[in-house]
Amino acid sequence: MKRDYDVVVIGSGPGGLAAAIAAKENGAEHVLVIERDVELGGILLQCIHNGFGLELFNEDLPGPAYAQHFIDDVRGHGVETLMDTMVLDITPERTIYAINKGLGYLELRTRAIVLAMGCRERTRAQILLPGSRPAGVYTAGTAQRFVNVEGFMPGEKFVILGSGDIGMIMARRLTIEGAKVERVLEIMPYLTGLTRNYVQCLLDYGIILEKQRTVNRIIGKDRVEAIEAVSVDEAWQPIPGTREVIPCDTLLLSVGLIPENELSKQAGVLLDPVTNGPFVDDRFMTNVPGIFAAGNVVHVYDLVDWVTEAGYVAGKGAAAFARDKHVEPGEHIPLTAGENIRYVVPHKLDKARLAEEQVRLQMRAIAPIEERVLVTVEDQNGEVVAKKAGAYARPGEILTLAIRPQAYELVQKATGLTVNVRRR
Amino acid sequence: MAEISEIICVTCPQGCLLRVKHAGSEVIEVHNSGCKRGQEYAISELGDPRRMVASTVRVNGGLHPLVPVYTRSAFPKPLIPRLAQALRQVEVSAPVKIDQVLLADALGTGIDVVASRDMPAR
């Protein structure tokens, strides 16, 4: 095989596939996608439920169908692919070390890299869940792989901790396959996934959701035999007298996702402690020249459509870098989180970029606002360069807005932009 | 006789809690809707509730033992348990192509259940 590429994409989920396609479409000749699983598509392949593609295609597709669209496109564009291959190391000089059963130890050179490793699930240890250590405690995604791809049920009687989308979707999925979901527990006072999923996954099937309630202890020697649930106050402290032992054989955890950046760190990529993903500019380039990042590796998105869009932007940037061996050192201004905003991606903006195209920002609110809101992007003088009205702002749903080319003149005068979300 | 039901509208992520005055499946008035789509949602939800259904069916000789499937259009909600049961009986052989009909006219609804991906042979 070849050992020298223009663009190498690591990961073949929606971000990686889009990046590979965009790299090809923007002139990169030799593009390679490296995937650790045996096929392209990433986690979408196990997300068999509908709800993908509404923003980009105005279609309501299951995850595998959404992925297949891009897999076919990657093949059509002549992108090279390496499956069942694990990248072990990346250097800042863009040498990639990877291994594959058939091909052995690989050392590849490339002009640009797109990191698209996605994210991983938070585990029992990260939420410090006490008790015994039996079989039958799974993250929702691992259970999803078993049920939907490997073809096995990891239990018959479930309790699910966390009202994130994957947890609720698994509650429905398990019920359809004949299992019983005893309870969904949510430590927060609000739903952390989408309302649509609450209705169609829990209400439809009569599955009980209890908010401000969590698992206090796991019980069982060999296999989970029960969990002890407890109510918590605003500070997550257990409320006396609210304990209940719920018999079950499996506990599923849907308690959050973390960008997967171990490779990024090896390559010298700096991470934002708030997002746990790389600091990126508006082309999704990291602090290491020629290393780009796209999708959930940057921050955890809630819609795949925006991951795809980010992949396109990163792939285009990578192709340009590969062609010119560098990126014009444009004048970047910082994008910072302002009022009630936890973070903004990208972290900085090339002022000249708006001459070419719009730049999409993704933000997360800190506190929920259940009334009409206005998201604004303001310069150092409080002048608004972009805004968007919304019906509400919730920490569980990403806010997104585009700075349009029309704002070009305003942005040229800016030394920095701040994003805010306020009651209208 | 008219009664009041509360249903959550899922047309958009806002999730308005609609207060619907209705007589059986006939909607009389919809309150607390953030937009006019709430009215339509209430009518369909009370008259003929439907859902997109996604599941899997067994596949022989495929890369994986199951192939994911979905209903081509929204499926009558009360029939979902029977659909789940029907899909357990379906067994196909690899290769399967995306959009291939794996259960035609499911339960006589006229709705096909199709593969949501290619499943190559092993």
Place this chain on the structure above:
Amino acid sequence: MPKKYDVIIIGAGIVGSLVARFLSKYQLDILLIEKEANIGMGASSANSAILHAGYDPIPGSNKALTNVMAVEMWPVLSQELGIGYSRCGDYVVAVTAEEVQVLEELLARGQRNGVAEIEIISGTEMRRREPLICPDIVAALWVPSGAIGDPFAATVAAAENAVMNGVELMCGTAFEDFLMEGNQIIGVRTNQGDFHCRWASNAAGLYADEVMHKAGVRPEFIIRPRRGEYVILDQAEFQLTQTTVIFLTPTDKGKGITVSGTLHGNVIVGPNANFVDSKENKDTTTEGLQEIWEGGNTLIPTISRKHIIAQFAGLRATGNAPSPDPALNYNQDFIIEIPNNVSGLVNLGGIESPGFTAAPAIALKVIELLQNAGENLQEKPDWNPVRAPRPVFRNLSREEQAALIAKNPAYGRIICRCEMVTEGEILAEIHAPIPATTYDALKRRTWLGTGRCQGGFDIPRVVAILAEALAKTPEEVTKKGGQSEFLYRSTKAVDQDYLNMEALI
């Protein structure tokens, strides 16, 4: 005429496995039995992994004698068995004047026990050596002969070396009773049948009291399980300046909470020490976490809960045996004896900390006891003390990794991405002289599933590999034997109707 073993060893933890390994040097028929599906799953699987220098035990006690004797054995033993060992030294740090006084006592005790090069250093010197240490430290005991090991790897390697040298091992074989003729042991009864022997060795760890009571030995001896809880920190997020072991000044409850490097690269914090009601109660608790975290934070203020990637608990087999020398007035000693009232029993009990450290010396003591009892032990001419290590992919250089994959492609497939464990390593353990047959056995041998994702990525893959290699269905693969199956049925194998979906209709 049924086969008669010379020695049956009850329990394949670190003690039983090392007794088997050292006895395998002699011309003896030895059977090692283990009640669990895999060896080393009790106290040997969950402890601090520290090889104590020997300044802590009461001078003259069995604990002190075997501890100090074993310290000199580990460098050679770890070479022979192909297991990790690092003489990184350890520190005990003091904040208050009273604690400094305890350091003085430890220093004196260490010197009496014969611990080499032990000294007290200033707080300034301690901060120079480990800048992350709490600024309030006023002095520290520095013990260069402190070391870290891997108790689970040591157990596996010792038992494997024993098996290489002719010892028979039976897992899933639970001791039930002794077969006796008068006060002479002639065999053991197990759930797998009766086995005859001339000698039985009690190495049953937490259950050693129950085993010896079956022979009518020491009815007053009781083991009270004392639980120690730990947390493991993500090695990518937190490292000590140099790998070492740092103790808080000990109290009467235990050796004090430790922040310690490990051979696997992670930092471990713990343990506390609390008596529990059951010998199976390895629960972690919120209160326990709080306790060890406070201790850890006192030592290293910069550790963060965000860096915790695993929690676990282990049990110490805390006994109530008086030391052989009554003048010591110490009642928590190891039992290493051939009892007076029963023949054919080498009795070991109360082997709590520093049991891992002391285990090879205990094994030598067993040999000595047998010889003193008149056993004429003849060395095997072909005894091989060396058990070669198997490749650990992540520890190899690029060139070595490439060569390994070229030789065996299974090393070219990563199964655990966080800890970089390959299919080759997993298959090597499944097909080892003592096969790993469960997920937890593979986890402890290869370190798979111990990283940031805690098995989220590898479990489906490992279940598939175990099923294929053991010719089982995936539903039969277990986490740790018994009823600990991962999977219940195939997704579509249910013919029930809509019981769980009434709400829909």
